[in-house]
Amino acid sequence: MSVSLRQLRALVAAAETGSFGRAAVRLHLSQPALTVQIRTLEEALGLTLFDRSARGAQPTEAGRSLAQSFGRLLEELDQLVAGAQEQAARRSGTVHLAVLPSVAATLLPVALARLRRAHPGIRVLLRDAVARRVAEQVKAGDAELGIGILDGADAGLETEPLFEDALVAVLPPGHALAARASVSPAALAREPLVLTDPGSSVRALAERAFAEAGLTLRPAYEATYMSTAVALVRAGLGIGVLPATAVDLRMAPLLEIRPIEAPAMQRRILMLRRRGASLSPAADALAEAIRQAAGIPDAGALLTAGGGS
Amino acid sequence: MSVSLRQLRALVAAAETGSFGRAAVRLHLSQPALTVQIRTLEEALGLTLFDRSARGAQPTEAGRSLAQSFGRLLEELDQLVAGAQEQAARRSGTVHLAVLPSVAATLLPVALARLRRAHPGIRVLLRDAVARRVAEQVKAGDAELGIGILDGADAGLETEPLFEDALVAVLPPGHALAARASVSPAALAREPLVLTDPGSSVRALAERAFAEAGLTLRPAYEATYMSTAVALVRAGLGIGVLPATAVDLRMAPLLEIRPIEAPAMQRRILMLRRRGASLSPAADALAEAIRQAAGIPDAGALLTAGGGS
DNA sequence: GTCAGTCATAGGTTTTGATTATGAGCGTTT
DNA sequence: AAACGCTCATAATCAAAACCTATGACTGAC
Known part of the structure; x- marks a missing residue:
């Protein structure tokens, strides 16, 4: 039979307490149960681990040494288990x-x-x-x-x-199109547009929507970062065609947002x-x-x- | 329930083989037995350790990480056990x-x-x-x-x-007492004697034996090391009263050894x-x-x- | 659509581990 | 010297764990 964790814990507890009885208490076991664990461990190893006497059980040299090594191992193991349970409890990870x-x-x-x-x-x-x-x-x-x-x-x-994220028209302060509740792709096509980089998904979406309306998208400006695009719009350089989520109105309170009349703009x-x-x-x-x-x-x-x- | 070594070995084997079945073979278990070990370990930790599919069981990130840590621990443990068994088999120690x-x-x-x-x-x-x-x-x-x-x-x-170790008289080459089969304490007392340090057990023994014969031991020389005492005898400076075991005749072939007629000289x-x-x-x-x-x-x-x- | 491979489940048996009760050895105390 | 109190060991019994065989369900692949 191979060794088991119970045996190792029994060994460590007995070596540390110097008594099978006290070790059993520490492990919430009866004394005979602990005695048996120690004995089966001794048989598995072929070594005498304790010298039993009427005054307790003194670990032999081998017992002391193994108890120390196993103790260290058990500690590491318990720590690993505790760490895993921490993750499971969502307290770490x-x-x-x-x-x-x-x-x-x-x-x-x-x-x-x-x-x-x-x-x-x-x-x-x-x-x-x-x-x-x-x-x-x-x-x-x-x-x-x-x-x-x-x-x-x-x-x-x-x-x-x-959630659904629609592309919207972002209008600079006072722009004429702001008078309408929504803007059409055709109207947008006549304006200088601020878009994102080709290759971005926003850009691809806009191009597809324009193509469905029979129009070609000709951006006046292309920005990599959304904040750049918004800044360009705010400076009056064009109309933004940007995802609604990306435009933080708190950062740009004067801009006007209008939906675009194209179903594919989502x-x-x-x-x-x-x-x-x-x-x-x-x-x-x-x-x-x-x-x-x-x-x-x-x-x-x-x-x-x-x-x- | 706490974790067991069986569970840890199952985890490591399954993570390394990528399959519960192959892991079971490696551990000489049936596949259901291994499945159960993994499941109970998952329950004990509260973590999913493997993503099961029709193409095997892939360890999750947590499973991979724990398998590695536990694997290291198991290796150390096995090494400790093997070391203990080496000692038990008298192949080391x-x-x-x-x-x-x-x-x-x-x-x-x-x-x-x-x-x-x-x-x-x-x-x-x-x-x-x-x-x-x-x-x-x-x-x-x-x-x-x-x-x-x-x-x-x-x-x-x-x-x-x-064994019994008798004190013997060690005679230099050609000494007169060598003519007898044994020598008496009284005869020895008339000769210059080479003895060991006071405090050594040999010396105490000799003193006691002389005292029983009503004599006082008066050594001419006292040596700490047996080889010194033998050298002194060989140089003809006196008669050695030394343990029989200590006089290596191969080293001093010319010396003569005679028993001393005193029962306590043992x-x-x-x-x-x-x-x-x-x-x-x-x-x-x-x-x-x-x-x-x-x-x-x-x-x-x-x-x-x-x-x- | 079948087939081969995977893991999961169920039932029944064996093994392990635990408990309580009791015994035996030993040192101390009376 | 006998009794006591402490230790660990043993025995009988029982509960739980672990295992195996058989079978099922699912998934990719051919």
Whole structure:
């Protein structure tokens, strides 16, 4: 028979207390049970570990030495187990999260604040990236959770809708188009436009929507960062075609926001995870916080939605 | 329920093989048994450790990390157990041995040679000391085994007789007394004598024997080391009164050895161990080798003799 | 659509471990 | 010297854990 943890704990306790009886008390066992554990351990090792006498059980040299080594090992083990249970209890843990920059600037701070309040021990490693990179990182396992968009279904990913993000027209103060409740693509096409980089998902969305309306998108300015784009609009250099979430009106109170009359001007922001990969407790807590921040009541809470097929 | 070694081994094997089935084979278990171990471990930790699919079981991040940590721990544990079993098998181990210098120079080399032949892995840490120190070291546990002599019984020690060591007269080449088969204490008292230090057990023995014969011992020379005493005799400076074992005739072929006609000129060389303290396998092997070197057939081999009361 | 491979579940048996009760050895105390 | 009190060991019994075989359900792949 091989050794067992019970035997090792018995050995350590007996060596430290110098008595089988006291060791049994410490381990919440009866004395005979402990005696048997020690004996079977001695048989497994082939060594006498204790010299029994009427005044207790003195560990032999081998017993002392092994008790010390095993004790150290047991301590490490208990620590590992405790650490794992900490993670399970959501009192610690780390989540790698990939997220679109626009969401990172808007929804995410709210979600992270919620998470911190509910589970202050959980650490979030944040990577903002464009939609394609978000999906890639989640699929590769580099990020356990992602917030992004997906064109079609993706067999490697499970998705859960968070909210709809529409592209809106962002008008500089006093612009003529602000008189209307909404603006048409055709009207936009006549104006100098501020857009994001080609390759960004926002840009691709705008181009598609314009193409459906038979128009060609000719941006006057392209910005990589949303804050840059907003600044360009505020300076009166053009009309922004930007995601609604990205425009923080607190930062730019004089700008006017108007919806664009094109159904395709919408993108569905999704929470992404690798298909078949369970979430760590920390990631689960984060997902919950994100859902709540997005205004989704946490009903079943389990992600089951397909890729959108 | 707390974690068990079986669970940890199951986790490590499954994480390394990527399959419950293959892990079960490695551990000589059925697949359901392994599945259950993993599940109960997951329940104990509160963590999902594997993502099960039709293509095997992929460890989660937590599973991977824990498998690695636990694997390291298990390796250390197995190594400790193997080390203990090595000791039990007498393939390794260390014995602290306290021994009289005279025995160390005569009987012991034979015993150690035997021991090395039978159990080459056993290391002997040797301390030669006078009889009182030998007994002290054994009683204090500084030496697991001792070879020495004991005046009366000692409650703290168990003894086992090894052989009788007589004090003999060591005569320089061509000495007149060599004509007799034995010499009397009275004859010795008329000669210049070479003895050991006062305080040595040999010296005490000689003084007692002379006192019983109504004589006073007046040594011409006192040497601490036996080799010194023998050299003095060889130089013709006196007659040695020394333990028979200590005089190596191969080193001093011209010397003559004669028994002394006094019954008290005998000392019983004993093997000593602490009462109630079991012997380590290494010490047991050494004890056996010592017995054989002393010409004692290793019958029951267990030390049971009392202190001589 | 079948097939091969995976893990999960169920039923029944063996093994392990625990408890209580009791015994035996030993040192101390009366 | 006898009794006591402390130790660990043993025995009988019982509960729980662990295992195996058989079977099921699911998933990819051909």
